Amino acid sequence: xxxxxxxxxxxxxxxxxxxxxxxxxxxxxxxxxxxxxxxxxxxxxxxxxxxxxxxxxxxxxxxxxxxxxxxxxxxxxxxxxxxxxxxxxxxxxxxxxxxxxxxxxxxxxxxxxxxxxxxxxxxxxxxxxxxxxxxxxxxxxxxxxxxxxxxxxxxxxxxxxxxxxxxxxxxxxxxxxxxxxxxxxxxxxxxxxxxxxxxxxxxxxxxxxxxxxxxxxxxxxxxxxxxxxxxxxxxxxxxxxxxxxxxxxxxxxxxxxxxxxxxxxxxxxxxx
Numbered sequence: 001x002x003x004x005x006x007x008x009x010x011x012x013x014x015x016x017x018x019x020x021x022x023x024x025x026x027x028x029x030x031x032x033x034x035x036x037x038x039x040x041x042x043x044x045x046x047x048x049x050x051x052x053x054x055x056x057x058x059x060x061x062x063x064x065x066x067x068x069x070x071x072x073x074x075x076x077x078x079x080x081x082x083x084x085x086x087x088x089x090x091x092x093x094x095x096x097x098x099x100x101x102x103x104x105x106x107x108x109x110x111x112x113x114x115x116x117x118x119x120x121x122x123x124x125x126x127x128x129x130x131x132x133x134x135x136x137x138x139x140x141x142x143x144x145x146x147x148x149x150x151x152x153x154x155x156x157x158x159x160x161x162x163x164x165x166x167x168x169x170x171x172x173x174x175x176x177x178x179x180x181x182x183x184x185x186x187x188x189x190x191x192x193x194x195x196x197x198x199x200x201x202x203x204x205x206x207x208x209x210x211x212x213x214x215x216x217x218x219x220x221x222x223x224x225x226x227x228x229x230x231x232x233x234x235x236x237x238x239x240x241x242x243x244x245x246x247x248x249x250x251x252x253x254x255x256x257x258x259x260x261x262x263x264x265x266x267x268x269x270x271x272x
Contacts (some may be wrong), residue, residue, distance in 0.1 A: 023049040026253040027234065029255040031187065034246035039065040042251070048145075052089075055141045065246075071097035077141040079108075087111075088142040093166070104166040111136055115166050122167060127212075129169045129205040135165035147174065151225060151234055157197035168206035174199040182224055182238055188252040194226035228247040230255050 025047050032040035042059035060072035074094035079088040082101040088108050095102040105117040112135050122128055138146070143161045150159050156176040163170050177196040200218045207215045221241030225234035235258065239251040 012153065013028065018266055023260060024233075026235065027257040028253060030239075030251050031254050032251040032265050034065075034243070034249045037065070038063045039246060039249065040251075046145075047210065050081075052078065052080045053086060053142075053145055055145065057141060065142055066270065069098075070105070071095065073097075073102075075141060077139055079142055086142040086145045088113075088139050091139040091141070091166070106139065106166050113139070113164055113166070115138060118166055122206075126167060126206055126208045129164065129167075133169055133205055134164050137162045137169065139163065140165050151195070151197075155195075157225075169204045170201055172199060172201040177222065180224070182226075185238075185252055188238070189254055189256055190226060192226065194224035194237060195234060197223050197225065197256075199223065227257055230256070 026045070028044040028046075028116065030042040030044070031038055032042065035047070040059055040061050045056040047054045055077050056124055057075045058073070060066070061069055066231050073093065075091075075093045077088055077091045079086050079090075081087060090108070091104070091113075093102070093104040094229040101119060103117060103119040104115070107114050107116060114129075138161065140163050143177055145155065146161060151157050157174045158176050160171065160173045174197050177198045180196050182188075182191050182194050198220070199222070201219050202218045203215045219242050221239065223236050223240075224238040226237045227234055228237075235253070235256065237253045241249055241251075243249050
């Protein structure tokens with residue numbers, strides 16, 4: 001399931017304009033379901049301003065899944081803008097899965113990611129991504145920021161990005177699938193007209209040992225974007241994606257707070 005989430009996070013958008021975005025803060029809560037059962041909660045916090053951006057993404061398993069597959073993850077990124085596109089500066093991730101701690105510290109210099117610390121060591125379970133293939137990639141959260149920049153600027157989501165999360169190198173392609181009407185769903189914060197984006201993610205390097213054929217299979221999904229108030233910017237309000245363990249998973253927006261920085265929660269410290 002975590003592989004599907006990693007690919008999915010690279011598609012989630014953040015508010016932006018054709019160039020550097022105006023100051024905006026957002027706090028978005030989601031709940032994921034499989035076969036009608038709740039399996040995961042996710043919280044996204046995003047700060048944008050003309051000088052840069054920060055994003056926090058936290059998720060954990062819940063319900064029966066949380067009992068049998070207990071885990072949580074906290075990811076953070078901070079960056080600036082280069083030619084109107086996000087340029088990450090630092091990326092941090094910590095998590096606990098199956099009782100094992102995971103940690104990643106990654107900084108950027110000259111468009112090249114530099115992994116400062118990683119736990120467990122990459123050599124223990126997966127192939128290393130060649131340094132030459134890492135050049136020009138961005139982390140999954142910065143890819144999130146970049147892809148809604150396109151939606152806000154063009155009204156569509158046709159795009160392709162290459163991401164590197166310190167362990168895996170992936171390519172995610174999104175295409176515009178037109179507008180549709182989302183029906184009301186219990187617990188969902190939105191129903192109504194929305195832009196649908198279909199996406200495909202494929203891991204290209206960093207495979208688990210002996211799992212290259214399995215890990216390189218494409219993962220498919222869809223995301224729906226809509227303004228949360230009349231005339232506002234589009235935000236992800238519903239998502240559906242494939243997982244190896246649970247089949248199709250649906251994630252719905254359950255609560256949102258969006259507006260200028262003065263209208264949202266106090267901005268947290270930069271990632272450290």
